[in-house]
Amino acid sequence: MTNLEVPHEFSVLIDTPLTEVWRILATGFDRVDEWASGVPRARPLTGGDDGDARAPVQGRVCATNILGFGEIVETIVDSLFVRLGRRLARETLDDLKVFAETGHPSSRKRRADTVDA
Numbered sequence: 001m002t003n004l005e006v007p008h009e010f011s012v013l014i015d016t017p018l019t020e021v022w023r024i025l026a027t028g029f030d031r032v033d034e035w036a037s038g039v040p041r042a043r044p045l046t047g048g049d050d051g052d053a054r055a056p057v058q059g060r061v062c063a064t065n066i067l068g069f070g071e072i073v074e075t076i077v078d079s080l081f082v083r084l085g086r087r088l089a090r091e092t093l094d095d096l097k098v099f100a101e102t103g104h105p106s107s108r109k110r111r112a113d114t115v116d117a
Helices: 018-027 029-034 081-082 086-102 107-116
Strands: 004-007 012-016 041-044 058-065 071-075
Touching: 012 086, 018 029, 018 086, 029 041, 029 058, 081 086
Parallel strands: none
Antiparallel strands: 004 012, 041 058, 058 071
């Protein structure tokens, strides 16, 4: 099991090995749109260092469905949770938990994709 903590706010217990969670968060960093309900589309950030096998992309560009935010550019060291607040962080961690444990997007992500289509 993997216990992820967001800065002193809350944590979520994910019933999946740490290596799988890392695969989703780091090696799949640019594919956040596969599981995060607040991100209907994402693409790799291009240019600069190509990274390494642990985090093969420099960052990502995310289109969001969050009011007040359009595209967000993130690198793997950014803290989206801190910038966008508690509600989004909780939803994102819940989405991650479902995806890591089942290999499928959460029902919230599937509903968000339907709305964005």
